[in-house]
Amino acid sequence: MNNFARKNLGFRLLLLVLLGGGVLRPALAQRAVLANCVQSLTKDSSAFFFNEKYELSEAGCAVIKRLARIDTTGNFVGVVSDYRVSDGSLLAQLSYQDGEMNGPVTLYYSGGQTAAQGQMLQNQRSGNWQYWYPNGQPHQTLLFLLDENKFRTIAYWDSTGVQRVVNGTGQWRTRTEQGLLAVGPVRQGLMDGTWKAYFLQSKELATTEEFEAGIFRHGHLAQAQASGSDYRVSSRLPLEDPAPFLRAQFLLLGLNCVESRQRSQFELLKTVFRLPSVTIGSRRWADRLAQRLTRYRESSWYATLPPIATVRCNIDARGRYLDFSSNTPALREVVRRLVAGLPVWQPASYENIPVVSYIDISLDSKTGHVRVLPAARLTTDLLPNPQPTIWLK
Numbered sequence: 001m002n003n004f005a006r007k008n009l010g011f012r013l014l015l016l017v018l019l020g021g022g023v024l025r026p027a028l029a030q031r032a033v034l035a036n037c038v039q040s041l042t043k044d045s046s047a048f049f050f051n052e053k054y055e056l057s058e059a060g061c062a063v064i065k066r067l068a069r070i071d072t073t074g075n076f077v078g079v080v081s082d083y084r085v086s087d088g089s090l091l092a093q094l095s096y097q098d099g100e101m102n103g104p105v106t107l108y109y110s111g112g113q114t115a116a117q118g119q120m121l122q123n124q125r126s127g128n129w130q131y132w133y134p135n136g137q138p139h140q141t142l143l144f145l146l147d148e149n150k151f152r153t154i155a156y157w158d159s160t161g162v163q164r165v166v167n168g169t170g171q172w173r174t175r176t177e178q179g180l181l182a183v184g185p186v187r188q189g190l191m192d193g194t195w196k197a198y199f200l201q202s203k204e205l206a207t208t209e210e211f212e213a214g215i216f217r218h219g220h221l222a223q224a225q226a227s228g229s230d231y232r233v234s235s236r237l238p239l240e241d242p243a244p245f246l247r248a249q250f251l252l253l254g255l256n257c258v259e260s261r262q263r264s265q266f267e268l269l270k271t272v273f274r275l276p277s278v279t280i281g282s283r284r285w286a287d288r289l290a291q292r293l294t295r296y297r298e299s300s301w302y303a304t305l306p307p308i309a310t311v312r313c314n315i316d317a318r319g320r321y322l323d324f325s326s327n328t329p330a331l332r333e334v335v336r337r338l339v340a341g342l343p344v345w346q347p348a349s350y351e352n353i354p355v356v357s358y359i360d361i362s363l364d365s366k367t368g369h370v371r372v373l374p375a376a377r378l379t380t381d382l383l384p385n386p387q388p389t390i391w392l393k
Contacts, residue, residue, distance in 0.1 A: 030259040032058045037253070045069045049085075054247040055254030061261060064091060066248070075099035082245065084110060092245055095120070101249065109134050121146065123249060128154065137161050140172075143189060150214070152189025177238045180206050190214030197237055201274075204281045207236050222283060269350075276315060276357045276374035278345045285342060289361065290370040292338045297368065301330035305365040311335045313361065317354035319344045335361060348376030 036058040039047040049062035057063065068080035076096040084091050089110045095103030101120040109115050113136055118129030125144040129151075133139050141155040156165035156172050164170045168189035176182050176197060184195030191211040199206050209219035216235040255263060278285045296302050311332050314322040321339065326332035348357040360373040 030255055031253045032056055032256045034253065036060070037062075041067070044071075048248075050082075050248065051254045051260065052244065053254065054244045055252045057254045057260065058257045061257035068096075071099075073099065076249075094245060101246075105245075107245075118144075123246070125151075125243065133159060140165070153186045154189055174239055175200075178236075180237070182237050182239060184209075184211070188213070191239070195237060202277065202281065204283055209235055209237055211235075272351045273376075274349045275376060276345050276348045276359060278343050280343050282372045282374065286361075286370040286372045288342055289335070289338060289372075290363075290368055292341075293334070293363065293370065294368055296334055299330075301328075302365065304328075305331065305363070307365060309363045309365055311361045311363075313339065313359050315345055315347045315357040315359065317347055319346050331363065345374070348374070 037049050037056040039059065041047055046068065048066040048068060049057050049059045050064040050066065051057040052063045054064065062085050065083045065085050066080055068076045069078050071077040078096060080094050080096060081090060082092040083089065087110060089112065090108050092105065092107050094101055094105050097103060100123045102122065103120060105118055105120055106114060107116040111134065113134055114132055116129060116131045119126050124146055126146055127144060129142045129144060131139040138157050140153065140157065143152045143154050145152070152168060153165055153172050154168050155163065156170065157163045158173065165172050165186055169187050171183070172186050173181065173183050179200060180197040181200055182195060182197045184191060185193040190213055192213055193211065195209045195211060197206045198204065205222040207219055207221050210217040218230065218232045219236055221229045254260065305328055309326070309328050309331050311324055311326040313324050316322050324332045324336045345359060347354045349355060355376050357376045360375065362371045362373070
């Protein structure tokens, strides 16, 4: 990279950090150091290091390494190649022209198989994009329309090879940005009819939404208080196809290595951690408790309950109820008796080791609706590195 390009790239990076990288954030000291995110290779090429979100990352903790040529204005130019730092495998090849992503894009699985192919036009996906499963079977075809600022599902095959969407019509299954599994019909490539989203871990229903020709009409949260379960303003199921490489053009600074490793450890922790669970699902368990509580609605103590009354129940390693606590003693004693006849909760676990668990039982005294929130506490002796006590809900 020549001096002129280096100066322009540095100035462009500085402007992007100041304007878009969050310099006013309280956690500025936790951001990566720019000089540790870019390495000059030749007079016109450099290596850029990114995290999994395509934010600039210090080389020592980077997930992605981009090899790219830089023009005199500090922009990417020509074909750039992104590699996985972990094994050196090719992740993506993209084309840049006039400072923007323009041209073909190919994404790869770590084994070298093609994951997706499509075209970019002025930093946006354009036309048909093809996707494949790791075994080489077709996954889906999405049509990106610049003027509509959204995509249409043209074709979809499930993991067994059965085509579920043909010419834009059928049943589509995909994941949302929040990690939910969303299932529903599409017509003319657009969401149409009743869609349901489920939690991946518990398989419980999270929400149900109604669409008409791609337009959201209304939704209903399955596990919310009755007074806040319906919504109409916007969908809770953003199904935007994930394409993190689009963020690379902004050159935003990610976390420094110390903060990044702590964050990664916490994310890893969540993969081996299981919250308290019950065989019939927390929603049905709460509904059964609510039914049993209805017989007490005419009691004098019930009339004195606050709008939302909560009882906390601690659970031991065998799923037994240790103790109950509440600001309303009468409700506490009633709940203690009633839960004895309901299915038993399994305690939370970390790597299959039971940990301190509890469930918070919230009663809407006006509607009689009951909500259950399972939680657990991880102590320092269970964690791979010394950490403060962590509560997970």
